Amino acid sequence: QKEVEQDPGPLSVPEGAIVSLNCTYSNSAFQYFMWYRQYSRKGPELLMYTYSSGNKEDGRFTAQVDKSSKYISLFIRDSQPSDSATYLCAMSAGQTGANNLFFGTGTRLTVIP
Amino acid sequence: SAVISQKPSRDICQRGTSLTIQCQVDSQVTMMFWYRQQPGQSLTLIATANQGSEATYESGFVIDKFPISRPNLTFSTLTVSNLSPEDSSIYLCSVADSFKNIQYFGAGTRLSVL
DSSP: OOSEEEOOOOEEEETTOOEEEEEEESOTTEEEEEEEEEOTTSOOEEEEEEESSEEEEETTEEEEEETTTTEEEEEESSOOGGGOEEEEEEEEESTTGGGOOEEOOOEEEEEEO | OOOEEEEOSEEEEOTTOOEEEEEEESSOOSOEEEEEEOTTSOEEEEEEEOTTSOOEEOTTOOTTTSOEEEEETTEEEEEEOSOOGGGOEEEEEEEEETTTTEEEEOOOEEEEEO
């Protein structure tokens, strides 16, 4: 079983839709959860960062962590064509989390104008 | 966050040759990493570049194939040696923010081997 599972998509939505991206994981020690956005031919860009359980909101983006279910989500409200990218979840555990990240395979999102 | 410059952005190489990728950071960082990203797969950690000592390689990656240098706290290189078509991939460097337990990535190097 992979440490992190992510539906690769592709996911295609109309502009203005609410997008839900999800990852599940198996390691209960994970405490730090990240979402990266990767545009075509670019490196991953940190989008959201959450420690432990709960929600975090930043503009149109909301990151949600449910540690009891080992499930994390990224919601995008009022999606825009500029949101079209691949979204990678990543997570780490404990005090040495910075040097031991586990990534999902990424979900490719297309927002249609 | 740190600003990471990675060069070249892309290259096309012949089988049997080598490619050296450079990663420059605008501030001193303790931890730098090299990843490979293949289509449809997770980012795979190749090695941790250690300043002043040999890099720490992950299972399946060896120094002869992926030699790494880390001469100071702002710079590292990754060489992919004896290239074969299977090495065609995106190679990424990253740096760690140890306080937040997150990593920041460079733009990547897209390598194609003919």
